[in-house]
Amino acid sequence: MTVRSYGEINARIRSGEVVVMTAEEAIDLVAAKGLAKAAAEVDVVTTGTFGPMCSSGAYFNFGHSRPRIKMQKVWLNEVPAYAGLAAVDAYLGATEVPEDDPLNSNFPGQFKYGGGHVIEDLVAGRKVRLQAESYGTDCYPRREIDTWFSLDDINEAVLFNPRNAYQNYNCAVNLGDRTIYTYMGILKARLGNAHYSTSGQLSPLLKDPAFRTIGLGTRIFLGGGIGYVAWQGTQHFPAVHSGANGREFGPAGGTLAVIGDLKQMSPRWLMGSSFTGYGATLTVGLGIPIPVLDSDVLRCATATDAELFAQIVDYSDAYPDRRAENLGFVSYAELKTGRITVRDREVPTAPVSSLPRAREIAATLKEWIQKGDFTLTEPAFTLPPAGRAAAARSLEIRGRE
Amino acid sequence: MTSRRIVLRFNAANVDEPIIYRLAKDYDLVFNILKANVSPQLEGSLVMELKGERYQEGLAYLEARGVSVQPLSQEVVRSGERCTSCGACTAVCPTGALSLSRPAMQVEFDKDECVLCQLCVAACPVRAMEVHF
Ligand code: SF4
Ligand code: SF4
Numbered sequence: 282m283t284v285r286s287y288g289e290i291n292a293r294i295r296s297g298e299v300v301v302m303t304a305e306e307a308i309d310l311v312a313a314k315g316l317a318k319a320a321a322e323v324d325v326v327t328t329g330t331f332g333p334m335c336s337s338g339a340y341f342n343f344g345h346s347r348p349r350i351k352m353q354k355v356w357l358n359e360v361p362a363y364a365g366l367a368a369v370d371a372y373l374g375a376t377e378v379p380e381d382d383p384l385n386s387n388f389p390g391q392f393k394y395g396g397g398h399v400i401e402d403l404v405a406g407r408k409v410r411l412q413a414e415s416y417g418t419d420c421y422p423r424r425e426i427d428t429w430f431s432l433d434d435i436n437e438a439v440l441f442n443p444r445n446a447y448q449n450y451n452c453a454v455n456l457g458d459r460t461i462y463t464y465m466g467i468l469k470a471r472l473g474n475a476h477y478s479t480s481g482q483l484s485p486l487l488k489d490p491a492f493r494t495i496g497l498g499t500r501i502f503l504g505g506g507i508g509y510v511a512w513q514g515t516q517h518f519p520a521v522h523s524g525a526n527g528r529e530f531g532p533a534g535g536t537l538a539v540i541g542d543l544k545q546m547s548p549r550w551l552m553g554s555s556f557t558g559y560g561a562t563l564t565v566g567l568g569i570p571i572p573v574l575d576s577d578v579l580r581c582a583t584a585t586d587a588e589l590f591a592q593i594v595d596y597s598d599a600y601p602d603r604r605a606e607n608l609g610f611v612s613y614a615e616l617k618t619g620r621i622t623v624r625d626r627e628v629p630t631a632p633v634s635s636l637p638r639a640r641e642i643a644a645t646l647k648e649w650i651q652k653g654d655f656t657l658t659e660p661a662f663t664l665p666p667a668g669r670a671a672a673a674r675s676l677e678i679r680g681r682e
Numbered sequence: 683m684t685s686r687r688i689v690l691r692f693n694a695a696n697v698d699e700p701i702i703y704r705l706a707k708d709y710d711l712v713f714n715i716l717k718a719n720v721s722p723q724l725e726g727s728l729v730m731e732l733k734g735e736r737y738q739e740g741l742a743y744l745e746a747r748g749v750s751v752q753p754l755s756q757e758v759v760r761s762g763e764r765c766t767s768c769g770a771c772t773a774v775c776p777t778g779a780l781s782l783s784r785p786a787m788q789v790e791f792d793k794d795e796c797v798l799c800q801l802c803v804a805a806c807p808v809r810a811m812e813v814h815f
Contacts (some may be wrong), residue, residue, distance in 0.1 A: 331766065333807060389804070432713055460725070466770045467805045470694045473724060474773035552766065554807035564766070619782065631773035631808070635766040636787040656725065 284575045287396075287659040290324045294656050301325045301570075301650045303643035304483050304582055309582045320576035321581075325650055325657065326583070328485040329502070329642030332478050332634030333554050335464065336444035336515060338374040339400055339543050342436040343411060344657060345369055351421035352413040357399045364413070370420055372441075372490035373399060375563035385558060389462040396559025398553025400440070403432050404504070404549035437681035438543040440504055440551070446567050448589045449522075449533035452477040452611055452630075454623060457597030462558020466633045468596055472623055475593065475630045480639035481580035481586045481613030485569040488582040490532035492519070492668070494572055496660025501539065502568035502646045505550035507655070508541025510664075519667040522592060522610065530590035530610040535664065539567065550642075568642040570650060572657050586613035593623055603675070685712070686735035687754035689799055692726045696748050705732070711739040717797040719776040727776055727799035729754060757814050759799055760791045764810035771802040771811065 293299040302310060307326045311319045341353075353366040355371040359379040362371040375397040384390050402409055408429045417424045432438050454475045455468035457463050462468075465476045479487065489495050499510040514536025519616030522530035524586050548636070573579045593608040595599050611621050616630050649655035664670075692701075705711045708808040711734035720726030732810060734740065751805050760780075771780045779795035780802055782788070802811040 333769070391804075393809075417759060460693070466807075467774050467801070468773070469725060469782050471724075476770070476773070556807055557804040562807075565769075617784070617787070619784070628774045631771075631782070632769040632787070635768040637767045 282327060283510045284320055284457035285324065286503065286574070287572060287657055293324055294650055294653055297648060297653060299324050300402070301327060303327050303521045303640070303647055305640070305643070307579065308482060308583045308585055311579070314349065315581055316346065316576050320573055320579045323573050323579065326488065326573060327479045327568060327643040327646040327650070328483055328488050328571065329566070329639040330446060330484050330634060331466070331550070331566045331638035331642060332564060333556070334442060334445045334561045334565040335376050335562045336370055336422060337438045337440070337565055338371040338396060340370060340437055341438050341590055343369045343371070344356045344434075344436050346423060347428055348423045349421045350413060350415050350423035350426050352415055352426075354414045356412045357410050358394070358402065360394070360396050360399050370488070375400065376560050378561050389558025391557060392555045392559070392561040392564065395555070396680060397555065397561055397563030400543070400554040400563055401548050401551055403438065404543060404546045404551050406431060424548065432544050439540060440508065440543045441511070441540045442565065443538050444516060444536045445539050445565055446485050446514070446537045446569075447479070448485070448490070448535035449531070449589070450596040451600075451623075452616060453593040453596045453600075454593060454608065454628065455597045456595045462556070463595055463596050464556050464559045464562070465596060466631075472626050472628045474619055475623065475628045476633050477591050477613075477616050477617075478633045478634055479591070479613070480634060481589055482584065482590045483636070483639045483643055485567065486535045487532060487584065487589055489569070489571050489578070490519075490581055492535065492664040493578055494574065494660070494663065495537070497568060498658050498660050498661035499549050500655065500658045501567065501570070502566065502642055502649075503539055503541040503546070504543070505547030506541055506545035508539050509658075510537050510660070511540040512538040513670070514538045517664065517670055518673045519665070519670050521667055522590060523584065524610055529582070531588065532667070533592070534667075537664075538655050566638060566642050568646040570646055570655075572655055586617060589613045591616065607643065642657045652678065685731040686737070687716070687729070687731050688726040689754050690744065691750040691799060692728070692739045692747060694719060698725050698747065699701065699726065699747065701744065701747060702728075702740070704743065705740050709736040709743065710734050715782075717778045719797050719799070720799060725776070727797055729797050738783060752800065753807060756799055757793070758796055758800060758802065759812050759814055761780045761810045764808050765789060766808060766810075768807065770807060774801050774805040776801065779808075794809070
């Protein structure tokens with residue numbers, strides 16, 4: 282039942298005939314015309330998400346100073362970067378904070394500035410202070426350096442995020458009796474609010490739940506520029522959620538590792554972020570084009586908010602204690618109304634990832650493809666789907682034997 | 683004696699106590715409530731003017747009861763450029779001054795509803811909410 286191949290889609294992109302729709306537009310089309318007709322019409326469906334993604338970072342090659350230094354310790358605007366690589370290479374993680382940050386000593390800490398903010402400063406064109414120390418060698422005699430650079434001044438700057446674009450995410454609540462400060466935002470006591478963090482029917486990995494088209498080399502929108510899927514993300518555990526009575530609640534658990542040239546990215550789509558009481562991170566804009574290879578791909582890509590579910594998880598106790606408990610499932614359609622019911626109580630909901638920005642990403646990607654600037658890549662291999670991916674391992678505390 | 687404008691923040695444990703009554707009765711303080719958002723058994727905030735000889739004692743009493751006291755800022759403003767409309771502030775804001783417009787899911791800020799409690803400042807990941815003194 283193949284409708285079209287990657288080659289045919291790219292030929293249509295080059296000739297300007299390609300039909301591209303955002304996932305939301307495609308949902309409307311399927312509702313109006315039915316799946317078969319819509320699949321015959323649409324070549325590509327675009328998706329988008331814009332949310333905090335902690336497992337992000339960038340590696341750099343700064344170029345060589347005279348005399349040379351083999352950088353052993355590196356700080357960028359006072360945020361430590363990992364320099365256990367070749368002489369002038371370093372990796373900066375989004376959640377790293379300066380050594381003198383008060384952290385949570387005056388709870389809840391503010392985490393005003395961290396690795397994600399350095400990345401934003403760089404893509405905004407601002408100069409960043411580079412400090413490094415070393416022990417000196419015959420071939421790299423310099424022991425310290427203190428200088429300023431902008432992205433244009435250095436050899437390479439590559440965004441490389443080991444885990445982004447979570448397929449689905451928990452709806453976080455607080456059953457405890459004090460306000461808690463989490464990576465899902467501020468959760469008020471006794472079910473005061475419920476926070477969720479995906480763009481639902483626009484979210485990339487919810488739209489290709491079986492990884493039929495996404496894999497190594499998939500070209501994507503990343504941070505306002507072009508990026509690629511580099512590998513499966515860490516903790517890539519795709520599964521289908523099921524409730525108590527065996528009812529299925531859709532996909533969850535897949536993740537992506539992504540890579541792209543930081544020099545062509547923008548501060549609109551890479552924003553340093555601070556979660557009070559939790560830490561610093563980077564908010565990342567990411568969008569994936571889904572080629573409509575057949576009507577089944579389109580059927581999945583046009584799943585609606587009413588068909589996609591988040592599991593409700595208590596962050597006061599069950600989550601920190603790693604207990605696989607939930608308080609039920611709730612659809613994104615319900616979450617987006619602003620109220621859900623948990624344990625017979627009405628709870629106000631709020632997202633922590635921006636739907637207007639997710640829409641903008643899907644629309645931008647659509648425009649790039651329509652203009653012929655962006656063709657689709659066939660992955661070297663697609664990522665393992667539910668049933669074929671490894672199961673999650675936990676970390677046990679044990680002796681050497 | 684000048685009166686001072688302060689913001690009191692209550693938590694679930696002390697929100698039901700008759701704290702304002704005690705301020706007046708035990709410390710002879712004169713108060714004028716400017717804005718209030720207190721719901722029983724939840725958290726709340728109160729913007730008030732407070733004056734009296736025993737002002738400092740009153741403050742110490744509040745702090746001992748676990749009520750946080752902050753000087754009133756002139757205003758809380760949103761940086762339109764920085765705000766991504768993520769929504770993370772909307773369920774934290776006690777008055778609905780920050781709210782989501784549906785179905786666009788754009789975050790709107792209605793200054794008239796703002797009680798200057800500053801909860802959104804801590805809730806906003808990109809620090810789009812700023813306090814101006
Ligand atoms: S200060 Fe912020 S959280 Fe408090 S009422 Fe105003 S807008 Fe809402
Ligand atoms: S939390 Fe900040 S960025 Fe998000 S909607 Fe509120 S003001 Fe805007």
